[in-house]
Amino acid sequence: MAYTHHNNELNLAHLGQTVRLKGWVARKRNLGGLIFIDLRDRFGITQLLVQPGHPSYELASTLKSEYVIAITGVVIERESKNPNMATGDIEVNIEELVVLNTAETPPIGISNEDTALEDTRLKYRYLDLRRPVMQNFMIKRAQITQAVREALLLEGFNEFETPILGKSTPEGARDFLVPSRLYAGEFYALPQSPQIYKQLYMVAGFEKYFQIARCFRDEDLRADRQLEFTQVDIETSFLTELEIQSMIERVLAHTFKKVLNVEIKLPIERMPFDRAMSLYGSDKPDLRFGLLLKDLNPLFDHYAIPFLANKSIRGFVVPNGAHLSRKELDAFTTTVKKNHGDALAFLKVSNHELSGSLLKNITDPKQFIESAGLVENDLLLVIAGKDFESASKAAGALRKELGDYLKLASDDDYRFVWIVDWPLFDVNEDGSLTAAHHPFTSPKEADKPLLFSNPQACRAQAYDIVLNGYELGGGSVRIHESHIQQQMFEAIGLSKEIIEERFGFLVGALKYGTPPHGGLALGLDRLVMLMTNTKNIKDVIAFPKTQSARDLMMQAPSSVADAQLEELNLIIKK
Template identity: 75%
Template sequence: MKYTHNNGELNSSNINETVRLKGWVSKKRNLGGLVFVDLRDRFGITQLVIQPENPNYELASSLKSEYVIEATGVVVKRESVNNTIPTGDIEVVVNSLTLLNVAETPPIGINNEDTSLEDTRLKYRYLDLRRPVMQNYLIKRSQITQAIREALLMEGFNEFETPILGKSTPEGARDFLVPSRIYPGEFYALPQSPQIYKQLYMVAGFEKYFQIARCFRDEDLRADRQLEFTQVDIETSFLSEQEIQETIERVLFHTFKKVLNYEIKLPIEKLPYSVAMDKYGSDKPDLRFGLELASYNDVFDHYEIPFFKEKVVRGFVSKANLTRKELDELTLLVKKNHGEALAYLKITEGKLSGSIAKFMDESSISKLGLTEGDLLLLVVGKNYLSTSNAAGVLRKELGERLGLVSDTDYRFVWIVDWPLFDENEDGSLTAAHHPFTSPKESDKHLLRTNPKLCMAQAYDIVLNGYELGGGSVRIHESDVQQAMFEAIGLEKSVIEDRFGFLVGALKYGTPPHGGLALGLDRMVMLMTGTKNIKDVIAFPKTQSARDLMMQAPSSVAETQLDELEISFKKHN
């Protein structure tokens, strides 16, 4: 029979009502002859009371953690109020109790304080997801997804799907390949993004498209990245870069307001890529705190510091009081992020101390602009970009260690004015975003003459030091797309084989178009205040790319491989 209430719903207004509840046994206590059961569902907990004269008393006494039960009873006022739960002022005196299923002792605790290892939690993910904190993450994810969808529909967008089985195209990461049984030796590729398909929707004349899209990239995992992920994929025709950004701002404003009751300050600040790298050492800077970077070569070139010679020196000043152990940890962090060394200077009672103090003189304090209590942290590296990046990682780490950030403070910024290309060590070029990004109108003529100077009509939306989404105005002219492919070194035969359909489609009156993809998993992670993206994905992979619950990847039957005409090389 249908239950009347959920387990987080009852209160003193329900006293004397007969109710029927269902759920899991969270806890059972036998006190002075009375059996107390905390009945749990995803909404909360209700305390049940079973009296000794109750015919269900023996059954109640036998209940164990995670048994599934149904109970009917009368709501009464609770003698000892529990102010920690919404139902803490009432309890239900049971008159009927039904056991729906038994449970073995769970290998993890079904509570928010569970301290099981992550691998154990992932192995028993179906139990881990019973924990209230995990259910809250996924419920919040649903609310965020629906708010985004609602905002885009109000903006006049249509929700369309794109294929999962597509063509392998070079987009920056490794493809997941799917062998074809019908065409032996040929493969589909799982989409790294719906990029090409959504552009073809624009070619077809659907001016506003979005999709909550599953994407796949065969990359090394980290705390905010998984092999398969979800992005809010958005594309529109006839809008300028500015108009696209304004649309995304309205979507974000609606979502944060509806789900968190938080009002984003609009318009969102814009920061050129070059300024972001110079001030913060990152193309996804956390603007919730200062600690801005500066270059110090002009000062230190006057001193004979051996490991500074012919190096780039960048750093920042803080009031941090760091121990030697902490400085050693930060040094390892710098080296892990391609910096070569970390040096520091501290001014205490007007005197300098630190790892390079012996190289300095009395004029150093004024030259460096230091004041009492300042700690100058200096990252040394081989070039501007790698040194800035290492200093930026150091800055972010120190901001968190010093408590300069709050998870409930949301600081957005647009990173704009990107270079169109990145240069490889051998001098060749790769697309800084992807090869469908349009150069700025004033730079299109440089694609064939001096592509290194091209700037892109690209933009990233950044939140609290994380890239929340990236987008661009796309190339809509066939000859410009051809020139872009050639600039990144693709031969004509490769262009025809991999992208012939796109280049051909652009010849048939393609409108100017552009868009953006928001990382839904990362967005939910930030909006729920967790540091680990696995918390907001129902069934994630480990850092070593394994599904411990399903035991995947796994071997398959020889008959399946035979059908696909696949065999493997044996490794010695």
């Protein structure tokens, strides 16, 4: 007999109906001879009841937490209703009880309040995932993925696959390698992204490609990084930078509306990279709060303050920040130092008097308050760095941290911004160039001649979509002309031989009628994190690796049989 309801569905409208339910015993109590069972499935909980003397009473007495059972019973009204439960008005009087499986006492509690250590949770992930909060993360992930897909299908995209076993092209991050058994000493590589394949789909004329794509980077893990991650990978032909951005905006708006019922106001603001660095000290500014950065050199340059001499000085005013103590502020020095800043100082206005770490250097406090435009209870934070970029980044990091500390931003406020007009190249210390985005990114149309004459002045047709201080995705219009692609590779120092060996097929492909094209990749894990308001990326991945790159449940990686290595022609170095 099929199950009639999930455990969140029954209410007074079902009184008297015979129903069949299944699920896990979340709790069992014996009250005055009656046995009450909370039956859980991923949808909710229904209270069951067994009367003393009923044929199932004895079996019901043996039930323990996490037993899997199926029951038939009749819906009755509860005496003491629970308004906090969807099914809180009713209970089900058991007529038939079947135990589908027993359970030993689980090593972690199946409740949101459980406080097991992360390693224990990961070892018993299949139990950790039973906790309602984790179920919600996974279901939301599936819904978000599907909403994104739905939006892209509505935009006329097709979902296409690309290979996982590809070629190693050691640009950017480190590749995972897969030894070939048939070709001794040769390797496939797992893709860091389907970048080249999606461009080849454009070369082939498919015009609108997307894929929910698994990507791999053999990098040392940080808190929000995994060895493998998922991106919404998008590529399209014949569209301009702005048209691509508009399309992505519609996809994001559809997704937020569908999953969170949140309206995103379109169009999303577009901010040049230079402006973001200048006002926010970050290429992923959090726009939910102010604290805009200022250039403080004009203010401080006529005071002879030794530790600010020859520095770039940036900073920002925290309105009503004067209550922050010296101790609290000193703690932020670490943030400044960690982010390339040299020093942090402060001044505040309380009772119309200036105070703070720089006071002894300020000869004319009243005049200073006026020049700085400070008002009562203002806190002015002053960050010094060796150059504009360093000071800005340090000030930007401090701004972000202070925003969190003062709770200036709400989790329910979704502030998107496009960062545009990026440089095409980063300049290394030795003056050599690397691609700021990746070497397939097109210069701005007007800057194409500069690629040959003064490459580092080139601006890119690149754009990042930023949400609440996180980079949600990045993209660009790609190079579609073979000679530009060749020059781009040369500009980043690749020899003609290396270009031919690694990217010969791509430079070749661009010669046979490649349309203008571009796209973007959204980090799905991060998108889900932001939409579910969790800070731990492992919460939104069903079976994550630890920060030390291990699967604690399956015990991977692991040693393998000698015969396997033999077949692969490999020896492990002792």
